[in-house]
Each structure stands twice: as structure tokens, then as C-alpha cells.
Amino acid sequence: MRGNIEMAEKKYRVIQWATGTVGKTALKYFIENPVIELVGVYVTNPEKIGKDAGELVDLPLTGVVATNDEEQLFAMGADCVLFAGLVQDLDVYCRFLRSGTNVISSAGPFNPTDRYRDQFDRIEEACREGRASYHGCGIHPGFSGDLLPLTLTRLMSRIDRIEVSEIVDKLRNPMVYIEMMGFGRDPDELLANPSRSPEAPYAFQGSMNMIIEGLGKKMERLTTRLEVAAATKDIPYPNGVIRKGTVAGQHYEWTAWVDGAPLVVYHFYWTMGDDVEPRWDNGDSKYRIVIKGDPPLECHLMGSKEADGRHPFLGLQWTGLVGCTAVPQVCDAEPGVLTHLDFGVVQPRGLVRQ
Template sequence: MKKNYKVIQWATGITGQASLHSIIRNPRLELVGVKVYADEKNGKDAGVLIGGNPVGITCTQDTEKIMGLDADCVIYCPMPWDVTEMCAILSSGKHIVTPCPYWFPFTQDREDAEKLISACKRGGVNLHASGINPGGIAEMLPLTLTGLCNRIDRITMTEYGDCRDYGSEGVIRDLMNLGRTPEEADSNPVKDLLTSFWNEPIDMIAEGLGSEVINYSSEHNYVLANQPIETASGTIAKGTIALNNYRHIGKTKEGTEIIQEQIWFMDDICQERLESKMEIPQDSGWRIRIEGDVNLVVDVRLDAPTQPERTAMGISLTGFHCVNAVEATCEAKPNGIKTFLDLPLITGTMGSYSVFN
């Protein structure tokens, strides 16, 4: 039998609830604590919180109580995150897996990287940033596909997202700029933060290819709504941004371009309520394109009959991927920040059997 791991779920927003589902189902993991922020969640059974049966673990707002628990790993999902809090968790001897932006911070955020590495060494543990985009499809999947190639001229990862059913107003308006005016979007300080976000997977891909990025650039394009659009995060007013297109580009010293692109929009794929249209091959999912002496296009689609179901699936992927990374993160040596370049293949878990035991 393989080892089991004691896990704390830290924060239970949309992504945190998905990872909590995954912890409870996973036969290799034992849920030992849940840290919540909202008063209405405090004192609830963790299973009941996510619409299931009681599991005997009570959610708490008490950080000191959570920190005192005996646990191998924390799935850390608050928004915004707190690097000082993360360092305290690591220093206490608990590994962290998180969707927060430390996928490959060694170039973009050296100050935080050094703090986190020092905390890992003090606690004898690891930090791994996972998720989906960034956190998997943005870097792990493109790198895997490059193993089929020879000369590589360009790698492009594009995310397509119909965001009408995404209910987090903070993410939609503050992070994605949807529903903002162009002037508000251009002056939003989050733009600089997003540049760091998307440059991290670019740096990781370059590192995986045995290269480095010598030039970064970015483009920000948007399309306005031609009429009010009702969404789960409120009304997108006419004349405000209803499609946001970010492109972040890194060029390596060998000339390979690595592009991270996002197309987030508040309409169906026909885009009739937008002032102009972009080419969008699917309403939710990702496209990876590799160009060189071999050209590859791989689409990852969310297969469900309705857009709300596809949105829920896309959010769940982030939480599920974090939980599936617990074992690899806990077992990695030496201690420090562990990226996908450091860890073995991360798979789902359905049982505890191994032919080698």
C-alpha cells in the first residue's frame, strides 16, 4: 500500500471547494482541517459545506488552530494570497500546493521566491504551484508535446473562455477587466501583475527547452459590448469591455517565440452582442500550437451539453490538479520550490494499489 497524506484545505471559494471535493474523494488523502473566511461557513461540516454528507471535519476561521494541526500538506487557495502567511505554513513543516502565482517565480519575482525557498528549508518541505492555466495546460502540456518535435519556431497556448457563468465579480472585473471601460482597463494596476503571471510559464517553457528568454513583449486588445449583457457577475454595460485579449510573448536566445494568449469574453461564440468579432474556435477550452519543421495543433475541450457545466468543469480542473499533486510535492527532494520540471508525472488517483508493493 502506498503512503496516505494528511491534508488541510485553506480557503473554500470556487476553486477551494473543487479541491475540497477532490480531497474527500481521494483514497490516498485524509482531510484534517478546513480554513474558511466567511462567517456563514465557520462551524460547518466540510462535507455539508460542499453539498455532500458530513465528514466529521468542522470548518474554522481560527488560523492558529489550523496551523497547529498535524498535516503533511496544505492546499492553499485564498484570493488574494499572502506570501508571509505562506512562509509561516511552510516554516511549520507543512508542504503547500497552490494555484497562486509561483509556478516559476525565479525570474519574475525573485524576492518572493527567495522568501519561499528559505521557508521551505526551515520547515523541510516543498511549495508547488499548480492549477490549470497557468499551472498545467500553459506549460506542462506544451512542454510534453515538444518531445515529439525537432526544430521549434513558435509555441502558442491560447485559452478561450465564455465567462458569462463565472460568478466571481472580483475576478471578472478586476482581473479580467470585463465590464470596465477601456480607460479603466488601461489604468488597472493588475495589468502589470498579469504580465508577471503569464511570463512565468513562458520562462518555465524556455527552461524546459534548455534556453532562456531574452525579450518580453505584450499586447492588450479588447472589444466592447454593443448592448447590455446579463451575466452571473452582473450586467456588462453597453460600451464596456465584453471581450478581453491578452498576448504575452517571450523570445529565446535561439529565436523561439513562446506565446501565452487569453481570450475571455461575455457572449456566445457567435459574438453578436460585441462591436466586432475575433476568431474563436471553441467557447471554452485551450489550443496549443507548435510551429517548426513539424506543425502541431492540439485542442483541449470541455465536453458538457451546456455552457454553465463547461464553466464549472474548467474551474474544477484547477482544484483537482492541485490535489493530484500532493504526493509528488510531499516526496520531492531537495526541499524548495518545485515546478513541473522537478516533479514526476502527475496523474489522477483512483486507488492505493501498486505492483511494486
């Protein structure tokens, strides 16, 4: 009984690093969750420096002030830092880890593979030195493309293929990736020189491996394909206009082959609304897992309907939350790199409250 009381009373001192969409979701979670003590917030926007953490997410004042002073945050001796930057920063990770602060990152790296062995070697060394742990996670990689389908395989008798689709209407759900991913470019130019990094499929390869190796197999090769859709009329959005005839839809397809056949396929369908050709007609934004075999299975992960009757895309918010809910497990784990397989079933704390 005493152990249960101590677990319930234990608090984790956390730093939130970056406050974009993912970071704000995490910041709100940390402020409101009774098992978390927010001790620091790192920002890069000069307009946010000096503001109370509560101001940044429309909550009451917390007494924690946002800063861009990295040294101040490194010196705090926090239990954990949740990194929500757009790109990974191994120097920051390793400095925290060497100081004994655990690190959770939504920017990766995620699951160890040979391609990123050097990155994970650096992280592992820092974990050993500081006796701390590292966990890379998000909604995809980090949940919808690995943990969720692997969990669903428990409901199968035979598996022929697993297909995971990320379906996002970026017109209804504006985000910085519209410009970064080359929407508005000439279709032929984008096909010849995609805006998405050629390294991207390999960042997801670890998730594919988690499924495949969990089923007792080995990946033989990874192949990629890209098709685009063009705008059928000018499409205004908050930062500009996607002109008629330019790229208004992208479908990336990455396939992991096992025993000479496709076993795990990732689809990314991104469109700027419905005025595109060809139309892929995937419905509202969601993650869709289809397992072909016996019995066939289909699972949709999406936000609840909003006032207009449509489902919003919550991928960025979920990316923050899947890291937040792992804080106790990461902090209480043995030192080293942690994947979902090291956690068992995560048991979030502090979610049920008045």
C-alpha cells in the same frame, strides 16, 4: 512487494485553505479520495464557520468542521495544506512550512524567476527550517501554458513558434473576475489603464521560461499587447449589466522573444458572450496550444459537451485538481521549492475507485 503495499496504504493528512470555486473542488477531492485524510478546513465567510466540510460540497458529514481559527490549523501538524485563496499569502505559507507542513498554492508564486527571487528565497528558507516542500500550480500557470506544451514538443521535428490561448466565455461561465477585470468599463479608459495588474505577465514568465529553457534557449524580452471588444447591445449577467458600447471582450497577448523572434505567445481571450465587436470567433471555452513548425500541431483542452451542446470552461476546477493530484509527490519529495520538472511524471493516487 512490501514497498508497493505500504505506498498503497499510505494516507496524507491535508488541510484545505479557502473554499471558493477552486477550494470547493479541492475539498470534494480530498473528502472522496481514499489516500487523503481531510483534517482541517479554513474559511473566511462567517456563514461557513462551524459547518461540516461535507456540507460545503453537498457530501455526507465528515466530522471535520470549517473554521477561521488559523492557530488551530497551524497546530494540527498536517502533512500538507492546499491554499486556494485569490491572492498569495507568504506569511501563511512560511509558517506552515517552518512547522513541517508542505504547501501547495494555486495563487503562486509559481516558477522561480529573478523578478520574484526575494519571495522564493523566503519560501526556500522556510522549507529548509521545517524540512518541507512548496509547489505553486494551477491550470495556467501550472499546466496548460507550461507542462502541456513542453510535453507536446516531443512530437515535433522543428519548432518555429508556440502559441497558447486561454479562451473563456465569461457570460456562460460567470466568475468574480468579470468585475475585477474591468468588463463594463469605457474601452478607451481600459486600454489606457487596464484592470489587470501590470505584474501579471511576469507571473506567467516562469511558465514561458520552463518551455524556452526546456528547448535549450534563453528568453531575451517579454512584450505585451491589449485589444478590447465592445458590447453591441446591453448584456445582462448575474451581477448586473454590461452596457452597450462598454468593454465586453478583452484579448491580452504576451510574447517571449528568442533569437530576435517571437517563440512563445500567450493569448487570453475573454468575452461576455457573442454580442461583441470585434468578434474573435475562437469557438467554445478551452485552452488551445498551437505549435508552428514541422509537423504543425494543434491541441485543444476543454470540458466535455454539456446538455446544450457546448463545452464549459473548467479552468477553475482544473486549478484545484492539478494541485490535489500532486499532494503525494509534494509530501514525499525532498525539502524545497518544487516545479513540474522536479516531479518527473506525476502519478496520481486514489483516482480509480468504486
